[in-house]
Amino acid sequence: MSLNDLFTEIILDHYQHPHNHGLITNPTYSSRGYNESCGDDIQVSVLVKDGVIVDTKFSGAGCSISQASASIMTDLVKGRTIEEAKKLASRFYDMVKGTEGDYGEEMGDAISMQGVSKFPVRVKCATLGWHTLEEAFAKGDIKE
Amino acid sequence: MSLNDLFTEIILDHYQHPHNHGLITNPTYSSRGYNESCGDDIQVSVLVKDGVIVDTKFSGAGCSISQASASIMTDLVKGRTIEEAKKLASRFYDMVKGTEGDYGEEMGDAISMQGVSKFPVRVKCATLGWHTLEEAFAKGDIKE
Amino acid sequence: MIQRDTKKDFPIFGNWKSKGKPLIYLDSAATTQKPQEVITSLDDYYANYNANVHRGTYELSQIATDMYEEARSKVASFIGAAKPESIVFTRNATESLNLVAYAWGLNNLHEGDEVILSDMEHHSNLVPWHIISRHTGAVLKFIRMSSDYRLDLQSLKDNLGPKTKMVSVVHVSNVLGTINPVKDICRMAHEAGALAMVDGAQSAPHMPVDVRDIGCDFYVLSGHKMCGPTGIGALYAKYELLEKMEPFLGGGEMINEVFPTTSNYARPPYKFEAGTPNIAGAVGLKAAISYLEKIGMQNVEDHEIELGDYAAKRLAEVDGIRIFRPTTTGTGVISFTVDAVHPHDISTILDSEGIAIRAGHHCAQPLMRKLEVQSTARASFYLYNDKSDVEALAAALEKGISIFRPRKKAAPEQTVRDAR
C-alpha cells in the first residue's frame, strides 16, 4: 500500500479546492456528521425539487479524505433522485470497505477513493459525508 | 502442617465449652469486633477496678479458632492491668504470625494457638478477640 | 456429562500436581480457573497488538480496536443479544449492576418509587440500590423465598404495583444454586410497567442464556466467573434504553464534544465506556467464550447438574450435615453446614487435603438470615470437576469432622485461671 494509492491526484485536488462548499440557505434536508475517531465535523445540506436533488453543499473541517469525499459526493448526487443517491451511498460503502466489484461507471470521481479500502483506519473518514447525507434524508424534510 | 497442630485439644475444649461467655452488665470497656473475611462476630466487655481487670466476658458466634481464642483470652487477662493485657495482645500477635520466640511462660493456654502460625488463613480468626479487647480500651471508659 | 478430561486444558491443575499438591478446586462460583488458550490470548495481545482503541489513526491501533470490538460481538452472540452495540464492557457484574443503579436509577427514581429485589440477592444487587434509594427516596421490596429455596412468584405478584419501576433478580443463586424463573419474572415486571434486570453472574458461565428469550431489559455478567480474565465484565441492555439513559462515568471515549462546562455524549455503548477500557480483558473474554462454545453450554449445564445432584446425594450421608439446595432446579452449587463444626473450620479441614471450597456468607447476608445461619460452607462445581472430586470432598469431610465430635467437659474455669 503506497501513499499514492490513498492520496490520489483527484482527492488532493478536491481537498485543496473543494466543490460545493458552504451551506444552502433554505435546504430541504440537512444534517451534521461527526467522526468520533478523529474529530472531523461536517454539515451537509440538500435542496430537492420534484424528487430530484437540485443542489447540495457541505461545510466543516477535517482531513483530506473526509473533505474530498464530501466534495466528490456533492458533485455526484446532483441531478439524481434521493433513492438513487442512497443506492450510490451503499455502493460507495462497498467500494471503500473493499468489496470486490466493478465500480468504474457509476462512481465518477469517487473511484479515486477506491484506495481507501487498503487503509482501514481511513474508511470512516471517507464515509462521513455519505453517512451525513443519509442521516439528513432520514431526519426528513425540514420544511414539512 | 497437620490439622492436629491447629485444632489442638485445648482449642477444641475452649470451643466446645467456652469460658466467660456472655456480657458484663455494667462494663468499663466494651467493643464489638467483626472479621470481614469469614463473618465472625464478637462482643467483648471488661470490668476494671483500681486499674485491674476484674472481669471480662465475650459473646458472639464464629469458628473454633476465634471462639477458643476469645475464651482463652478472657481467662488470661483477668487479674492483670490494662497495660499488661495490651502487652500480652502484642506478644500473642507475634506468636500467631510466626515470629520466633519463647512464648511458653506468659501465654498460658494461649500457647495452644501457636499452630495457627502455620495456617495464615486463620490468623485473623485467632486475633479477633484480642483486637476487639484493644479496641474496647481504645474507645475509652464507657462510664466517663 | 463432559467426557473429556478438561482439567488438562487448565494449566493450574497440572502445575499444582507437579508441585506435589493436589488441587481440587470447588470454588468456581467465586472465580473459575483459566484455560491455556485464554492465558495465551493475553500474551498474544500484549506481545503483538497492544495499542489504545478507537481514537487511533494507525494500523496497530486499528487492529487492537477490531479485536476489542470482535470481543463485544462475541459476548453479544453468546447471550443472544440482537446487536453488539447492546453490550457495554465493565469491570465485573458488580460494576454493571451499579451502572444501571446509578445511570438509570439516579435519574429515573423518585421518592416513593419501588424497586423489587429478592431474598436471595448477592450484595452486588443490594448495596447499589441501598445507595440509590438513599439519594432518591425510592423504596426496596423483596420477592420471598419458599421453604424449598425457590422464589415465590405469588410474593412478586403481591409486591408489584403502579409504583414499581424496576425488578432486579438473580438468575442463579450463588448460595443455593437455584435457577430462578426469570422469564416469568420479566414478563410480570413488564406487565406492571416496570423494567427488569437479571443478575447473570452465575448463569452466563453455567448454562445456555438467551437474553431475548428471557425478555430482560438488562443482564449482567462477570468474565472471571466464566474462564475469562479478571477485570472484565459486561452489561447487556436493550439498545433503546441505553440511548435514553444518562451516562455513568465521564471521561475520554464517551463523548462527542466537550466544552468547559458541558458535554454531549457519544452513542451507546461508547457513552458508557469512559476511559481506556480493559482491552486485553475483552480479548481474553472472547477466548474464554470460544472455549466454552467448544465444550457447548448445554453440555456444561448438564455436567454440572449431574455433579450437583450426585454431590447432594453423596454428602447427605455425612453425619450432621444440612444441605441448602432446592429439590428441583438446582445446579452445581451446594451449600451446607455440619453440626458443631463451623464452616470456616470445614474449609480448613478440606484445604489440608487440597480441596478448595468457600466458607462464609457468600456476599448474601440477608439470605443467611433467612436460612438462620451465620455462614455456610459451599462447594461449587464447574466443567473441569468430576465425580472423583465429589468423592474426595465427601471423604475428606467425613474424616475431618470427626476431630470435632463431642468431647469430655473441660476442667472448670477457675482451675484454668488459677494455673496462671
Added chain:
Amino acid sequence: MIQRDTKKDFPIFGNWKSKGKPLIYLDSAATTQKPQEVITSLDDYYANYNANVHRGTYELSQIATDMYEEARSKVASFIGAAKPESIVFTRNATESLNLVAYAWGLNNLHEGDEVILSDMEHHSNLVPWHIISRHTGAVLKFIRMSSDYRLDLQSLKDNLGPKTKMVSVVHVSNVLGTINPVKDICRMAHEAGALAMVDGAQSAPHMPVDVRDIGCDFYVLSGHKMCGPTGIGALYAKYELLEKMEPFLGGGEMINEVFPTTSNYARPPYKFEAGTPNIAGAVGLKAAISYLEKIGMQNVEDHEIELGDYAAKRLAEVDGIRIFRPTTTGTGVISFTVDAVHPHDISTILDSEGIAIRAGHHCAQPLMRKLEVQSTARASFYLYNDKSDVEALAAALEKGISIFRPRKKAAPEQTVRDAR
C-alpha cells in the same frame, strides 16, 4: 539518558520486526507497550495462583490475596504514599477521577460551591465534574493557560475563594507535555480551605512522584500508561478522607454487614472496591512498577526530556510546522500541526513508514479551542524510544508532507459535474 537497548525488553518490537514491519511506537501517552516480565507475571498468576481474594478460606486464595495486597503496597511506595491502605484499585485514571467526583462530590458539593479545574484538562477530569455539577448545582471555574502553554497561577489565585471546595488539575498535560506546579497549586488550594486532586495519568509513568511532597489529597494513575496491563488503575487519597467519604460502587467485598435495606461499610480501601477486583491486573501493575524501578524513574524522566528537547529542535526544521510545547518544563510529549496537512493525514503518512503517532483532539477539546485548532498530531516518547526514532519521525514527515504541497487549481466545478 537510558543507555541500554530497552526495546529488547518489549516483545512487540521484535515481533513486528520479524514480520518485516518496523514499529516505531510514538503513542505512549495513549498507552505504553508491555515488557516481557509484565506479560509473564499475568501468565504466572493465572497458571499457578488464580483464586478470588479476601474472603477465601483456603491456601490458594490466601496466596492470591497476598499477591493482590503486595501490589497495593508496591503502588503506595512507588508514589510515596504513607500506607498501602491509601491506595484504591480502579480500572484506570478515569474511574479514579469519577470515584472522587461521585463519592466525594455528590455528597459534599452544594448549589453554588465551586470546583476549579484548568484549561488543559483531559476529558476525564472534566466530564465527571459536568455530571456532578448537574446533580449538585456546583459551579466549575478554570485556571487559565499562558501563551507559553503553562498554567497561570495568578488566575488560580483570582478564582480561589470561600466557595472553592476542590481544585483538580492535571500534573502533566497529555497534549502539551507541560509539567504543572502541582505542589504550589495544592498549597494554594489548602490555604483557601479546598481539597486538591492531581491527575497523574501522565506523571506517574514518566517521573519520580511523591504524593506527600506534592501535598495533594487525591492522586490518580492508570496502569496501562506505565508498562502495566489494561484494566487497572489507582486512586491515592489521604486515609482520613477515605474514611470520611461515602462509598462509590456497592457490592461484594466493600461491606461489613448487609441487611435487606441498609448496609454498613468495610474500612478503606475495601469500602471502595466493590466486586471481584482485577487481581491479575494488580499483579501485572506490580511487575510493571518493578520494571520501572529497575530503570529508575529519574532516568526515565531525564531520558524523555532529552528526547523531547531533541525532537522539538529537529521538528522545528520541518517546513510549515507549528509546535505546541512550553519553552521550559516540557517532557517527551510533542504536539504539532503542519500547514495544509491535516493531523489525520500526517498520521497516515507516518503509519505507512511504521511510525505510530496519534492525531485528534486527545480528549482535550477545550484545550484544542484555546489553541485554536481542531486537532493536532502528537508524538509521545517513552523509555524505549531513542534519537533514531526522532530521526525517523522527522524524515518520514518531511517526505510525506511534500505530497500535500500546493498544486495547480483543479478544473472548474461544472466540468467535473458534466463529465458524469
